[in-house]
Amino acid sequence: MRKTLLTAMLVVLALPALGQEGAILGTPRDEVIRFLALTSDQVATWDALIATREQTVPPLRDQLKGIDEQIKGLLAQPSPDPAAVGGLVIQADGVRHQLEAARGAYVGGFEAILSADQLARLNFLRRAEKAVPVLPAFRLAGLLPPILSRAD
Numbered sequence: 001m002r003k004t005l006l007t008a009m010l011v012v013l014a015l016p017a018l019g020q021e022g023a024i025l026g027t028p029r030d031e032v033i034r035f036l037a038l039t040s041d042q043v044a045t046w047d048a049l050i051a052t053r054e055q056t057v058p059p060l061r062d063q064l065k066g067i068d069e070q071i072k073g074l075l076a077q078p079s080p081d082p083a084a085v086g087g088l089v090i091q092a093d094g095v096r097h098q099l100e101a102a103r104g105a106y107v108g109g110f111e112a113i114l115s116a117d118q119l120a121r122l123n124f125l126r127r128a129e130k131a132v133p134v135l136p137a138f139r140l141a142g143l144l145p146p147i148l149s150r151a152d
Contacts, residue, residue, distance in 0.1 A: 035125075036118045045113045053106045060099050067092045 026034070033043055071088045074080045111119060138144045 036114065036121055038118070042113045046110060049106050049109045053102060056102045057099065060095055060102065064092060064095045064099070067095065 032038070038046065067088050071085060071092070074085050074088070111122070114122065135144065139146065
């Protein structure tokens with residue numbers, strides 16, 4: 001309970017900064033490096049993971065888009081061939097599994113380069129992200145303090 005409360009409080013404190021233009025000091029990459037205090041070796045490994053993901057994912061997305069277009073084309077016909085549609089659906093499912101595997105390899109590879117403290121920070125953000133959608137409701141219900149603008 002205490003961890004959840006602390007997470008929610010930290011997210012609430014960060015929300016005003018998120019709403020302000022220029023709140024992020026650098027690129028998303030720079031912010032990840034800063035927040036997790038990545039070493040130069042970790043950054044180099046992360047860059048390699050990003051490069052692998054960028055080589056793997058776009059062709060798979062293009063392939064999936066093409067399969068989806070073929071399915072739509074078949075379904076637009078007066079009497080679509082069920083076997084052809086089914087084959088394409090199975091093929092699309094295989095490509096989706098490849099995309100998920102590529103994402104898993106990227107995230108798993110990134111997590112593998114982190115120290116225990118860095119992984120704890122990343123997991124903190126993952127938990128905090130889950131609280132963000134409900135914060136406005138709690139604020140409107142008067143259960144969280146209002147966000148003060150810089151002018152206040």
